[in-house]
Amino acid sequence: MNILVLLGRSAREKSSRLLYGLGFLQNVIKETLRFFRKSQVGYKVLIMQILFTGYEALTINAIMAVSIGAAINVIGTSLLPQFGQSQLMYTILIIVITRELGPLLTAFVITARSGTAIATQLGTMVVSHEIEAYLSVGLNPISYLVVPRFIGVVVSMLVLTVYFNLFGLLGSFIVVQVFNPTPISEYLGNLLSQLAVGDVLWGLLKAFVFGVVVSVVSTYQGFSVNKASTEIPVAGIRAVGQSFILIIVADVIITLMQYA
Numbered sequence: 001m002n003i004l005v006l007l008g009r010s011a012r013e014k015s016s017r018l019l020y021g022l023g024f025l026q027n028v029i030k031e032t033l034r035f036f037r038k039s040q041v042g043y044k045v046l047i048m049q050i051l052f053t054g055y056e057a058l059t060i061n062a063i064m065a066v067s068i069g070a071a072i073n074v075i076g077t078s079l080l081p082q083f084g085q086s087q088l089m090y091t092i093l094i095i096v097i098t099r100e101l102g103p104l105l106t107a108f109v110i111t112a113r114s115g116t117a118i119a120t121q122l123g124t125m126v127v128s129h130e131i132e133a134y135l136s137v138g139l140n141p142i143s144y145l146v147v148p149r150f151i152g153v154v155v156s157m158l159v160l161t162v163y164f165n166l167f168g169l170l171g172s173f174i175v176v177q178v179f180n181p182t183p184i185s186e187y188l189g190n191l192l193s194q195l196a197v198g199d200v201l202w203g204l205l206k207a208f209v210f211g212v213v214v215s216v217v218s219t220y221q222g223f224s225v226n227k228a229s230t231e232i233p234v235a236g237i238r239a240v241g242q243s244f245i246l247i248i249v250a251d252v253i254i255t256l257m258q259y260a
Helices: 019-034 042-053 055-085 089-127 130-136 143-178 184-194 197-223 231-257
Strands: none
Touching: 019 197, 042 055, 042 089, 042 143, 055 089, 055 143, 055 231, 089 130, 089 143, 089 184, 089 197, 089 231, 130 184, 143 184, 143 197, 197 231
């Protein structure tokens, strides 16, 4: 029997994937609100998830941020002066990094690394009957297995997005000096004059939504495994594919809200 059915879904809900997924999301949110009010071993899972999703992704995130920030700086300082719009480079840099590519690329990295890992981990636990063992002793797998991963991914997503922004806006300055030396006081002054609180907040909103999408989709796909071990890699692939699609859709919706 599918483990999601064991968690309380009716056959009627199962016939609708949308309602099925929304029901799972509702359960995750409900258990998340209760998570910090009770002492449990889930805290260890939460810490491990933050270390894996956040800490171990710092290097690749920094490399991407510096590369993209440097590319924007080099292209901007080469082309914009031809149109007498040199100052626009800082505006473009802030918009592209903080509002768009920062949260989006960070979400893609987390999906590729953690989304796959979460889906395969939970799928393996389903096949090995570990989830049924939780249920047999009256423990809710969503509370002990899903919620720590949910919180860990969302927190890591927010922190990595801020980290990406810092490296994209400031770390790229070091690389730019090779091509177009600029005094750091001038660079920071122009950057801060164009940076608004709204730029950061919209980026963090996207990061939060993307974190929710990746964690919920990945855990959902992990629990969707039945009995065959051959379904585990399929669950991982579905988690990544569906997360990418939903992240792009969410990004478009939030961007339309920004500029509406």
